[in-house]
Amino acid sequence: MRRDPSDGAGTGDTKPADLPTPVPSDSRDAPRLLLVSYHFPPAETVGARRPAALARFARDHGWDVRVLTAIAPSPEAGDAGLAEASIVRAEPTPRLPRLNRSAGTGTSATSGAAPAPTTLASVRAVAKGWVWKAGMELLVPDPQVNWIRAAVRGFLRGPDRWRPDVIVASGPPFSGFVVASSLARRFGVPWVADYRDLWSVGNEYWVRSGPRRALDRRLEQRVLRTVTTCVTVSEPLADALRSTFGVDARVVMNGIDRRPAPSPAGGPTIPSAATLTLAHTGYVYPGKRDPGPLLDAIALLGPDAARVHVVFAGDDHGIVRAAAERAGVVDSVTLLGHVSAEKSWRIQVEADVLVLLMWNDPRDAGTYTGKIFDYLLAGRPILLLGYEGGVAAELLRTRGAGVVGNDRESIAARLREWLAVKDRTGRVPAVAASALDGLYREDQLSGFLEILREAAERGVPGSRARAATTSRRH
Structure with a gap:
């Protein structure tokens, strides 16, 4: 029994x-x-x-x-x-044995995609994925x-x-x-x-x-x-x-966890050549958090695509690299792989706009990812790709802290607006400090x-x- x-x-x-x-x-x-x-x-x-x-x-x-x-x-x-x-x-x-979905090596890949994995590495990644699935199924x-x-x-x-x-x-x-x-x-x-x-x-x-x-x-x-x-x-x-x-x-x-401003030591952590820099920090989960619409939107910008750059810091399971290749915007993406908490914080503060990837599904309506509170503290506007009727989207709207977009056309239009603002004023305005009231x-x-x-x-x-x-x- x-x-x-x-x-x-x-x-x-x-x-x-x-x-x-x-x-x-x-x-x-x-x-x-x-x-x-x-x-x-x-x-x-x-x-x-x-x-x-x-x-x-x-x-x-x-x-x-x-x-x-x-x-x-x-x-x-x-x-x-x-x-x-x-x-x-x-x-x-x-x-x-530690079960981990990620098959990444933890190496950085700047200015585009990393070298294609070897056959052995691909076999290991597939085997690791099956082990992970078996562990999730059998361990109770x-x-x-x-x-x-x-x-x-x-x-x-x-x-x-x-x-x-x-x-x-x-x-x-x-x-x-x-x-x-x-x-x-x-x-x-x-x-x-x-x-x-x-x-x-x-x-x-x-x-x-x-x-x-x-x-x-x-x-x-x-x-x-x-x-x-x-x-x-x-x-x-x-x-x-x-x-x-x-x-x-x-x-x-x-x-929001209070923390001091990041140290300026070591210089900037993100590319400075682009006019508009977006950043995503943390894991990119397969199947539910898709960067594809953002990268497709950059492709729609035509010549202005060269003025937009997106930095991804964290394990991406190969998802970002594949999406960038499909969209033809490899030069607009930097993959940093895993970074320290301090470097992640500096990347958030230095970006023009922060990208928050969530699941665009009603089943995600009640999710506040922990990252949204880190982003709010950084004070940069947030671009959310996720369910528009969810609590995270409502928080950004009511606090004036960001926007929601899930199709490439609307995201491209928003990118053009931010580019125009930077052309006129030299910066994308920070989120008002009052937007954080009561959220600590x-x-x-x-x-x-x-x-x-x-x-x-x-x-x-x-x-x-x-x-x-x-x-x-x-």
Whole structure:
């Protein structure tokens, strides 16, 4: 008989009686929060930002915060924002091969396309793609499944007697939800699921087969039986959670992370010969984020195409190169490959216009890609290729921060307007600073803390809470 993965099966033989003894209520100086997130600094991934910001914000507002993560410490990467003693870093075991869609080499390709890949490289890329697909299909709930057991056991075997009042898990990966629900059951405390993206009903869902989709839906339903509240980044996504799983779902948007102006050291990072420079930073995902209409629009400019240049910084899976070749605008494209976070920030600030590639499909209506907030901080107007009825498009329109275009004719017309502005004034105007009002990370996290306070005060309802209390008394 299959056991519910959310009940802590396979996580060791620790019994509730083995857990730390709760501190008497009259001696608790601060509410205690355990944050479970596979991604956390020193990782520079976008997935680490929201959990790290929440942990720091809660600490700064009087919470006693502990973090459970898989990311190892790194002195070279600097401070994670919390005392290292507050972070439990449990290494996944056994180690699994890293699954990665990208077949790129990480080399730069400026002034056009890189040399064609060798036959061996092409075979390796195809094989890597099949391995990735197989891993996505077979590893449940995700390729981080090998972290569940290690994370639960690592936290329970911690050196002190600390125990949380509430647990919040941030996903993806959603193995962290299984970890949180297991720990919440063992401690007899409520837990909150923070969906940075959705799981089985998500707009970026990666599973192709019907059976696997059904399996994930059942697993998610089981895990959410014990959840107190779900949090996600937009109202359409919250509606999807409510209608699918019948849970309490709240909205806490992502936000702009404040950062200093980029260092001028090393000179400009993007070409200066073109009149109008556009930039895209980050991954280009196959199938759903298509640069083709933009490159086709440049081709429509005729002689003016030579005055427009687009810089792509990040793994592109060969998509940009192929689209540039089809459009005949190879000379208008620079491919930098993977760059550091600092260089990516400098590229954004130095560009005339920033390109945001999203999925032009109603299923992407509720997506705020994390990149949109980085772009807003850079202060450059944004050209969004994506669903015009989505929350990202609405944010740009209402804030006066950019435009949406999906066909080559409308994009070409917009490029001509920007060229004309630069001819007249020498620059494309920056986005007004007021467009960022209320969008900083701290503006959003106040609401998140209130949700966590409510969850901690509400506790675990019914017999589950009584059982946990009984187990602690014996």
